[in-house]
C-alpha cells in the first residue's frame with residue numbers, strides 16, 4: 001500500500017546509492033533533495049574529508065547529528081540521503097524513524113566494493129588509501145557491525161539492480 005510520505009530517509013552503506021537514487025527520487029516526487037554530507041559541508045564550510053582530518057571521526061559524528069536535527073527543522077517534505085554511518089551513532093536511527101519514513105538500500109558487499117573502486121576513495125575518509133582487498137574486508141566488517149541499525153528501517157530494498165521505480169513505489173503518496 002502506498003504511504004503518505006513526508007520526509008524520506010535513505011540509509012545504508014557507502015556506495016549503496018543513497019545520494020544517486022535520493023536525488024532521482026526527490027525529482028520524481030517533486031520533493032526537495034537533501035544530501036546530509038553536502039548539508040554538513042555547507043554548514044561547516046569544509047569537505048567531509050577535511051572534517052575527519054581536523055576533528056576526527058567522533059567530532060564529525062557530532063556535526064552529523066546536529067545537521068540531522070537541523071534538516072528535520074528545515075524540511076518537512078524532502079528526500080534525505082544520510083551518510084553510511086548516520087544511523088549507527090547516538091540514537092540517530094530512532095530519531096530518523098520518529099521524523100520520517102526510512103528505507104534501507106541493502107546492497108551486497110561485493111557490489112558495494114566494485115562500485116566504490118570506481119570512485120575517488122579520498123572523498124570518503126574511512127576508505128582513503130585502501131587496496132581492493134582492504135576495501136572489501138572493510139566493507140564486509142563494517143556492514144556486519146552496522147546491519148542491526150540498518151534493519152530498523154521501515155522498508156528495505158535488497159539487491160544489486162533494483163531500480164528507481166521500485167524505490168518510488170514504496171513511498172509514492
Ligand SMILES: Nc1ncnc2c1ncn2[C@@H]1O[C@H](COP(=O)(O)OP(=O)(O)O)[C@@H](O)[C@H]1O
Pocket residue numbers: 012013014015016017018019020021081115116118119160161162
Ligand atoms: N543503482 C546503482 N547501480 C550502479 N551503480 C550505482 C548505483 N547507485 C549508485 N551507483 C554508483 O555507486 C557510487 C556510489 O553512489 P552514491 O550515490 O554516492 O552512494 P552513497 O551515497 O550511498 O554512498 C557512485 O559512483 C554511483 O554512480
Ligand SMILES: O=C(O)C1=C[C@@H](OP(=O)(O)O)[C@@H](O)[C@H](O)C1
Pocket residue numbers: 012013014015018019037048082083084085086123124125126
Ligand atoms: O559510512 C560512513 O561512515 C560514511 C559515509 C559517507 O557518506 P556516504 O554513505 O554517502 O558515502 C560520509 O558520511 C562519511 O565519509 C562517512
Ligand SMILES: [Mg+2]
Pocket residue numbers: 018019020037081082083
Ligand atoms: Mg552519499
